[in-house]
Amino acid sequence: MKSRHVFILITLLVILDAFAINCSFAIVYFSGFFEVNHLSQPARFLITLNISYMIAALICRIYMFANVQNTELLYKKVMLTFVVQFFIFVLIAKQVLSGLSITLPLFYIFTSELLFFITIRLMIYISEKYYLKMDFFKKNIAIIGDHELGRRLEKFFLKNKLTVNFAGSFSDLNEVVMVDEKPVDNLRSSIKYAIENDLDEVYTTVFPKQSPALDQVLALAEQHCVRIRFVTSFIHYQRDQEAFSRANYRLSNYYDGIPILVNRKEPLTKLRNRIVKRCFDIVFSLAVILFVLSWLFPIIMILILIESRGNPIFSQLRSGRDNEPFYCFKFRSMRINADSNTQQATRNDPRVTKIGSFIRKSSIDELPQFFNVLFGQMSVVGPRPHMLKHTEEYRQIVDQYMVRQFLKPGITGQAQVNGFRGETKVPGQMEGRVKHDISYMENWNLLLDVKIIYKTITNALGGEDNAF
Structure with a gap:
């Protein structure tokens, strides 16, 4: 059973163990325990030390998911890996380190390495005791x-x-x-x-x-x-x-x-797919924030403030993954009104300002949601997040409506690029949206995300009837 938190723990262990090995060598080397005639000798020693550990780690499967979730296994595996590394190092050293006196530095390096390993596992154990309470x-x-x-x-x-x-x-x-x-x-x-x-x-x-x-x-x-x-x-x-x-x-x-x-098939239940999608979201959202929003953000904010008073950024509670509410950001396209959290925008809506009409038709109003993506609340592509009121209404009348909530909501989605965008006047429109969202969930791949993003951009440039 794999989770991103265990994946992070394994990644952290790999980095800390690599630090322990190389730091042990550095301490002994700069303490003057090596008697060397040429700089290549300690370099070969360090390379041999790292290679022997990598081979031992693979043999002992020290970084397997099952082996890092149990404290007893955590210590047993590191001790076994340490012993195996020592014997592998000695075997390799006979071939590549001839002529170099290694007995004394080897003793100090492996002693230091073992102390580092034990300290790291002790820190993990203390963290784990705290983490187990973080349900x-x-x-x-x-x-x-x-x-x-x-x-x-x-x-x-x-x-x-x-x-x-x-x-x-x-x-x-x-x-x-x-x-x-x-x-x-x-x-x-x-x-x-x-x-x-x-x-x-x-x-x-x-x-x-x-x-x-x-x-x-x-x-x-x-x-x-x-x-x-x-x-x-x-x-x-x-x-x-x-x-x-x-x-x-x-x-x-x-x-x-x-x-x-x-x-039902859900590719995004696999850890590697979630990592791929999250990395794509981070890179894409950062690119938009740095290269587009960095200059467009102040311009839009000034235009909104010139036409109407109020915060130029509109934040609204919407339904997120597993139906957890989150604040979704948008450029404010309406005058301040009491119905903004309950009533969808309609065609020729009197609440929409002139600049608001432009940014809604061009989808510029959605751009602040790239911050939601960066914060991990949304994805670039996924089911569109709905107002809490509408989620409660549609879950009662639309079959499988809540299945779409298994995914992170998106700035754009398969439903939106296939004509199901904007106001939903009848349940049939929402049913079509839900079918597309479930189809996306069951058939996700990175190429599909790229296609949806491309189609979103071309639709925005060409204009959409449902964008108002």
Whole structure:
């Protein structure tokens, strides 16, 4: 199980360990323990030291995700890597460091290196004890179903404390309870528990054919931004792989050898894809801020202030990823009014100023959202964020509306470049927007983002009927 926080921890460990190795060499070298005739000799020593550690780290798999989330493993792996590095260094040194007296400097370097390694791991341990309390950085998950697979999965999650906050397991799914004189599947009650306790993911050993209410439960979960993951055995998956495919279940991952299936493809659940998209967002937003907003920002602000009083930057609470609200920035295109947080802009809207009309039609009003992108609240491409009021309204009447909230909102999106931009007068328009947003979520790749950005720019230059 991978998360960006563990990825950051691994990256930090790699950097600190590299610093420890080279700093140990520098301390010993400048302390005068080397007897050298030529500068190439200590250079060869340093290169050998680094290469031997890299080989040892690969052999011992010290930076694997599973090995950095457990304190005991953290120390065991570094000690094993240290020993392996020593023997590899000695083997290489016989070939490339002949004629150089290395016994004394080698002792001091490896002693210093070991002290550095232990200190770094101790710092990680202290940080981890604090980090484990920071539940808002981790996914809240639970398991539904009394099954051996569920118990195996529970052990796996308990080993990944830096990645997840395990809320517990729920069983007795085959029982039926009575609520308001109607039979209700306990699974629905468990999802209700998940919603009330802000769970992000629920893993279940139950499939729709075993639970008639599961389709309704899936819809209920998605409406509240709770992801459902289906747990099966490796043998079962291999035997019924075609049946799972027909039923629209897709293999998402293996946790401790257990296949985890999902009911829709989401490329951005993979860590490497999230890193690629985030790096693209940072580079692109910085380019726009430095090369466009740096000179355009003051011009637009002055023009807005000349025409109407008030803050030239309009910030509004909108629905973000997992339905978390955030302040979305725009150039103010309307006169100050009491309906700005509840009423969408309409064609020939009297609230829109003259400069506001221009910047809305040209999409310049959206440019401050590149700061939202830089802050990590938005992406360059994604579902457009809606006002909180509209999110609550449409989640009740548009099927799968909240599925779009699984992604970070975007400045532009697949729906917007395909004609679903601006005011939504009827639910059918929002349904079309949602279909495009879900299609984008299921088929994301970096090239798709580039195509949408290109189409956004060409549409803005050519003018759009729905931009008002």
